[in-house]
Amino acid sequence: xNLAKFARRRYTPAPTPLExxxxxxxxxxxxxxxxxxDDLTGxxxxxxxxxxxxxxxxxxxxxxxxxxxxxxxxxxxxxxxTLAAAAKEGLKCRLVLEQRVAGSYDPKASGNNxxxxxxxxxxxxxxxxxxxxxxxxAKVADEVESLGRKxxxxxxxxxxxxxxxxxxxxxxxxxxxxxxxxxxxxHLVCASGSAGTHAGLLAGAVGVNAGLPITGINVRRPRAExxxxxxxxxxxxxxxxxxxxxxxxxxxxxxxxxxxxxxSLPTEEMIEAVRLLASLxxxxxxxVYTGKxxxxxxxxxxxxxxxxxxxxxxxHTGGAPALYAYQSIF
Ligand SMILES: *Cc1c(COP(=O)(O)O)cnc(C)c1O
Numbered sequence: 250x251n252l253a254k255f256a257r258r259r260y261t262p263a264p265t266p267l268e269x270x271x272x273x274x275x276x277x278x279x280x281x282x283x284x285x286x287d288d289l290t291g292x293x294x295x296x297x298x299x300x301x302x303x304x305x306x307x308x309x310x311x312x313x314x315x316x317x318x319x320x321x322x323x324x325x326x327x328x329x330x331t332l333a334a335a336a337k338e339g340l341k342c343r344l345v346l347e348q349r350v351a352g353s354y355d356p357k358a359s360g361n362n363x364x365x366x367x368x369x370x371x372x373x374x375x376x377x378x379x380x381x382x383x384x385x386x387a388k389v390a391d392e393v394e395s396l397g398r399k400x401x402x403x404x405x406x407x408x409x410x411x412x413x414x415x416x417x418x419x420x421x422x423x424x425x426x427x428x429x430x431x432x433x434x435x436h437l438v439c440a441s442g443s444a445g446t447h448a449g450l451l452a453g454a455v456g457v458n459a460g461l462p463i464t465g466i467n468v469r470r471p472r473a474e475x476x477x478x479x480x481x482x483x484x485x486x487x488x489x490x491x492x493x494x495x496x497x498x499x500x501x502x503x504x505x506x507x508x509x510x511x512x513s514l515p516t517e518e519m520i521e522a523v524r525l526l527a528s529l530x531x532x533x534x535x536x537v538y539t540g541k542x543x544x545x546x547x548x549x550x551x552x553x554x555x556x557x558x559x560x561x562x563x564x565h566t567g568g569a570p571a572l573y574a575y576q577s578i579f
Contacts, residue, residue: 250456250490252418255411256307260291260299260334267426267562272529277550279557283432284532285423288539288567293333293368296326296567297446300415301407302334308411309401310338316371316393319403320345320382322513323354323375324537324571327406327443329361332368343372343393343400345385349469349512351378360574406443413486416449417456423562424459432560434461438549439564440542441465441475441503446566448482451500455483456492465503466545468538469512475503507545513537515578518544523572523579535568536575542566 266286274282290299309317317335321328321344328344335342344365348354354375355362365373372392376385382405390400403412427434437454441447447465454461467475480501487496509516519540526532526543534540546563555561572579 250417250453250492252414252421252490255304255414256311257303258307258310258338260303260337262291264422264426265289267423267430270530273525276525276529277547280550280555280559280561282546283560283562285419285562285564287419288533288565288569290567292330292337293364294329294567294570296330297416298327298330298407300419301412301445302330304411304414305403305407306334306338309340312399312401314340314399314401316341316343316398316400317403318343318345318386318389318393318400320347320386320405322347322349323358324361324513324574326361326568326571329364329368329570331403331407332365332370336368341371341398343389344370345374345376345382345389347376347378347380347382349378350514358574360571362574364570406445408443408445408448408482410482410486410489413445413449413452413482414490416446417453417486417490419564420450420453420459421457424457434562435559436555436561437461437463437564438542438546438561439463439465440468440538440566441479442468442538444475444478444482446564447479447503448486450564451479451483451496452487452490452492455487455494455496455500456490458494463502464549466542467503467505467508468541469508470505472503472505475505476501479503504545507541507548509541515575516541516544518548520579522547532565533569533572534565535571536578537571538568539566
C-alpha cells in the first residue's frame, strides 16, 4: 500500500492521541484497555467522518465540483462534518436527511441538527426510512446542476472505497504509534455502521499483515447483513489500496447484541457505558454509536472474551455533539 498516491486534504494536523484507560481497565478487572481518540480529529467537533472526507473532498475538488451533496440520519455526525469540510473549502453543501425513526426530524432539535443550520446547509430534504437515498441525492444533484453548478455526491457515512481509505490510513497511523509506545495490540474494537470505518481498518490490517483481529459492534443491522456489508466494502477498499492478500469472510466479525430496539434508540447498557467513560476517564461518548460500541466492549470484557493480559484498543469514532439531543435519557 502506498496511500500517498491518493489526493488528500488535511483536516487533522497530527496523529490523534492513543491513550491508556487505566481506570476503566481496573474497574472491569482487565484486560488492558486503550483508546484511539478519533473524536479529536479536525473539522467541527471531530469524529471518524473527517478522515473519510480528507479523501472524498480532495476528489470533489479535483473534479471541479462546487457543491457537496450527502445523506444521513436526523442527528448525523457525517452531515455535520461534511458541512464543515464544505465551509472550510469554500464549497456549498446540501443534505438529504433520512428519518430512520418515524417522525424523528425536528428542525428545532439540538445536537447535530442545530449545527446543520449554524454551519450553513444550503438546503435540507427530509425523506422517510426506506426511501431510495441514491434517487433522493440524484434529485438534489439535478437541482444543483440546473443552477449551472456541479455536485459531488457522497454516500451515507462517506462509506465507499475512497472514503474508507481514511481508515486504512488510521490503521497505519495506529500501528506506528503502537510501535513508538512499545505496545503490542491483541485486539481492536470499533462501532460498525455504514461500514467504512470497520472495512478500512480491516483492509489496512490485512494490507500490512498486522495479524490484528477486529471486532465491530453493530449499531443498526443484524449480524449477517452487516458482516456481508463490511466484507464487500473491505474487499473493494483493499483493491483500491492495492492490497494483494485476499480478505476472507472469517476476518469479519460484527456483533449485533448491543443494538437494542434499533438504530439510535437508547439502551441501558449504552447509558452505563457513556456514564462510565465520562466519570472514570473524562471521555465523552455518544448515544448512537460509540455508547453502544463501548457497551459491547464492556460486555465482552465481563464475559471473559479477552485474556486479562490482552491489550485491547477501542477506536473512538466521535459523536459527542449528539449527546445534547439526548439529555433527557441521561
Ligand atoms: C458514522 C459513525 C460511526 C460508524 O462508522 P461507519 O464508518 O459508518 O461504520 C461510528 N461512530 C460515530 C460517532 C459515527 O458518526
